[in-house]
Structures are given as structure tokens and as C-alpha cells.
Amino acid sequence: MKFKCAELKEFEIVGRPLPKGDEKMPVYKMTIFAPDEIVAKSRFWYFLRQLKKVRKVNGEILRMTEMSNSSPTKIKNFGIWVRYDSRSGSHNMYREYRDVSRTGAITQCYRDMAARHRARPHSIQIMKIEVVKAADTKRPVIKQMHDSKIKFPLPHRILKFNKKSIFVADRPSTMQ
Amino acid sequence: MLYKRYIEIGRVCFIRLGDDIGKYGVIVDLVDQKHLLVDGPDGIGRKVVRLNQVALTDIKINIPRGCKTKTVRTAMAKEGVEAKLAATSLVKKFAAKNAKAQLGDFARFKNRVAKTASNRKIRSTVRKLKKSS
Numbered sequence: 001m002k003f004k005c006a007e008l009k010e011f012e013i014v015g016r017p018l019p020k021g022d023e024k025m026p027v028y029k030m031t032i033f034a035p036d037e038i039v040a041k042s043r044f045w046y047f048l049r050q051l052k053k054v055r056k057v058n059g060e061i062l063r064m065t066e067m068s069n070s071s072p073t074k075i076k077n078f079g080i081w082v083r084y085d086s087r088s089g090s091h092n093m094y095r096e097y098r099d100v101s102r103t104g105a106i107t108q109c110y111r112d113m114a115a116r117h118r119a120r121p122h123s124i125q126i127m128k129i130e131v132v133k134a135a136d137t138k139r140p141v142i143k144q145m146h147d148s149k150i151k152f153p154l155p156h157r158i159l160k161f162n163k164k165s166i167f168v169a170d171r172p173s174t175m176q
Numbered sequence: 177m178l179y180k181r182y183i184e185i186g187r188v189c190f191i192r193l194g195d196d197i198g199k200y201g202v203i204v205d206l207v208d209q210k211h212l213l214v215d216g217p218d219g220i221g222r223k224v225v226r227l228n229q230v231a232l233t234d235i236k237i238n239i240p241r242g243c244k245t246k247t248v249r250t251a252m253a254k255e256g257v258e259a260k261l262a263a264t265s266l267v268k269k270f271a272a273k274n275a276k277a278q279l280g281d282f283a284r285f286k287n288r289v290a291k292t293a294s295n296r297k298i299r300s301t302v303r304k305l306k307k308s309s
Contacts, residue, residue: 176232
């Protein structure tokens with residue numbers, strides 16, 4: 001389907017069913033994470049169709065804006081509520097990621113879901129994403145970074161292998 | 177202790193790969209096991225870098241975790257990070273490698289001629305010494 005870009009973008013899409021005459025139509029707003037505008041609009045209609053009785057043919061998009069990152073140099077813990085289809089059923093999940101931006105965290109989520117659950121993007125629905133305070137995080141992978149005196153060495157550091165030195169007289173040093 | 181250089185808040189690291197190659201920054205925070213938030217002089221600013229883009233140095237400054245850019249810059253100036261860094265072999269080697277890559281064809285030719293001349297002199301001197309001993 002999609003999602004092979006470097007990082008997803010966050011779009012806020014507002015749409016409504018087309019008015020018939022003077023009737024006032026309800027307006028719906030959604031936050032969609034997608035690689036580009038076209039996919040974003042498509043997903044907007046996909047979700048809206050599931051929730052309300054409106055289709056792209058009978059509707060219009062009033063506004064679509066790309067949301068920018070609020071604090072791109074502040075590291076945050078994101079809690080993401082996901083619904084995804086596995087091979088045998090549909091499941092809810094709560095996942096946590098540490099990143100500098102919402103889009104970064106969501107991108108990590110998609111990559112992670114693909115890796116751990118073989119879930120393709122079309123079967124993943126992001127229900128909610130929220131910044132979680134460090135004390136409220138649940139996952140040990142995230143909690144391990146919440147140490148004010150965090151410190152670790154890089155033991156046995158293997159950097160990019162130089163093909164010119166396949167055979168060398170002395171064993172290379174991996175001490176950083 | 178076996179390890180002397182740690183990934184820690186305040187560690188000065190040298191960027192050895194990527195867009196900011198040749199620049200340096202101080203580790204201000206850690207995103208996860210593979211990403212760092214570094215802050216450096218104007219050339220690099222405050223950004224997230226990957227661990228494998230980075231080479232650790234022996235220099236460490238005292239800064240609180242996640243502090244503002246201004247705090248980092250004053251701490252770096254106080255410790256004289258730039259001068260200390262220029263003295264490290266890592267930076268010196270990088271500069272030398274860079275200089276060599278920038279050489280033009282004529283400069284390389286001159287180096288080659290000089291090298292062969294000096295090698296010839298060395299070898300002839302060694303041969304003379306061997307013969308005499």
C-alpha cells in the first residue's frame with residue numbers, strides 16, 4: 001500500500017458530507033499519519049466511511065493541513081494505541097516509543113509492528129498517540145532510558161568494515 | 177576500569193559519518209540505545225544523531241540532562257572543548273585524511289616524487305651500512 005518513505009507526516013483533515021440544499025452538514029476532523037497528501041486523504045475517507053455514513057463521492061474535504069513538530073529537540077515518551085489485524089483476528093495494542101516527534105514515533109511504530117508482528121500498514125490503525133510522562137510509562141525498554149545518570153560504554157565496537165583490510169597482520173582493535 | 181569512554185550526558189563526540197561529518201557536539205540526552213541528542217556549535221546545532229555516526233572522545237563536560245543550548249555552549253567555552261578537541265589524535269587524523277583527499281593531481285604527483293626520492297636515499301644508505309658492517 002504505502003509507507004516506504006523516510007518518515008510519515010501528520011495531517012489534520014477536516015471533511016463533511018456534501019450538503020443537499022440548505023441543510024447544515026456535520027463536520028468531521030481526523031488526524032492522519034501518512035507519507036503524503038494523497039494517501040492521507042484516502043485514509044481519511046477510509047476511516048470516516050467506517051464511522052459515519054459518508055463516502056468520498058458524497059463528501060468533500062474542507063481543509064487539510066500538515067502538522068509540524070511542536071518541539072523537535074525535546075525527547076518525549078509516546079504512548080500509541082493501535083488496532084491491527086493479525087492473520088487470525090483483530091487486536092488492540094498499547095505501544096511505547098521514545099522519540100523527538102509524533103511522526104517519528106508513529107513511523108517507529110509502523111516499522112516495529114511490521115518487524116514484530118508482520119503487520120502491513122493497511123492493517124494497522126492508529127487510534128491515539130499521546131505524550132506520556134516518564135513516571136507513567138509501562139515498557140522496560142523505555143523506562144531504562146529514564147536514568148538521570150545514564151551511562152554505558154560501547155564494548156566491542158565494530159564499525160563499518162573496510163574491505164581493504166580483509167587480511168591484516170594484527171587483529172583490529174574494537175576499543176572505542 | 178576497562179572502559180574509559182562512555183555514552184553519557186556531557187560526553188563530547190565527534191561526528192564521523194553523515195551530513196555533519198567533521199563536526200562535534202556534546203551529548204545532551206539519549207533518545208534510545210542507538211540515538212543521541214547532541215548539541216554543538218552553530219555548525220551542527222541541536223539534533224538527533226545515530227550512535228554509529230559518532231566517535232567518542234576523552235573529553236567530558238558537566239551539564240545537566242536535557243539542558244538548553246545556551247547552557248551547553250557556555251559549559252563548552254568554559255572547559256575549552258574546541259582547543260582540547262583539536263589536540264586529540266582523532267581530530268588530527270581526520271584533518272590529515274581530509275587534507276589528503278583534497279589534494280589535486282599535481283600535489284599528489286609532487287608527494288609521489290618526494291616519497292620516491294626519500295625512499296631511494298634511505299635504501300641506498302641502508303645498503304651502504306650493510307656493506308660496511
